[in-house]
Amino acid sequence: MLTLTLATLALAGPTELELAAGAAVRASDDPMFSDRVYTGASPIHGGLAVRHDAGGLRNEIEAAFDLTRVRTGPSYSWRWNDDDPLTPLPGSPFVRVDLAWQLGAPVIEGPVDVHVGAAWRNRVDARNHDYGQVGVFGYVGLFGVGPYVRVASDKGRWSAAAELDVMALGWGTRSPYGLNDAPYIQASRDHNGVKTFFDHVGRGRPVTAVSTQYVAVQGGITRALSDRWSASARVDVQLLTERNPEPLVDLVVTPRLAISTRL
Secondary structure: OOEEEOOOOOOOOOEEEEEEEEOEEEEEEOOOOOOOOEEEEEOOOEEEEEEEEEOOEEEEEEEEEEEEEEEOOOOOOEEOOOOOEEOOOOOEEEEEEEEEEEEEEEEEOOOEEEEEEEEEEEEEEEEEEEEOOEEEEEEEEEEEEEEEEEEEEEEOOEEEEEEEEEOOEEEEEEOOOOOOOHHHHHHHOOOOHHHHHHHHHHOOEEEEOOOEEEEEEEEEEEEEOOOOEEEEEEEEEEEEEEOOOOOEEEEEEEEEEEEEEEO
16 A cells, blocks of 8 residues: 655744555455455555644645555456466455545643644545456545644654544535446446546535544554654544445554654
């Protein structure tokens, strides 16, 4: 999995740039495609982060990309005839792109700082569910806002922080119940990826925390290496559940290491 973290730049105050690399573990249960849970892990994970603090406000924009090959069970082989041995495709490729803007204001300052604010999440999943030698494409999109809280503590060169944001309302889109139905085929007919993407998004609907639950939790520790440089270890967890048109449960866990510098 590849994860990018990017935060807003401002004219004054400290700004931090971060480069990260790590891994991803994923489990997804989508009965529209299979009655089995797809699971898998990938060492592909990296990122870029910029964060800014000014006037008591903490700005952060996070962008994430990951590609994980998932399966519903062990590999196997079969034959149509004695001269034609076959094996399944090497796992179903699930791609996730996530872009978030988090803005928090301090409510507690001291040995432990607490920031409270709002987060704007934008997530798109492209999911190819492979069955033997063929695959069926599916997609999930979620664009919403909700509350955000960050708790952090510094002790010498070491610091620790945890963040939580929950989507409250937004716009959601997902593969239709018929999968490759007429509108889906119509949107894909000219093979223009950008146009097809916006057509799929346009087929969505308003969502709230009642219909769609999206929770992101982040936690990590940081070690200052010098006045400018620091290193950190962090784990991000995202849980998405959706009930329309069929129940969906998707969990992504992304541990990573990062190096950062003050600009």
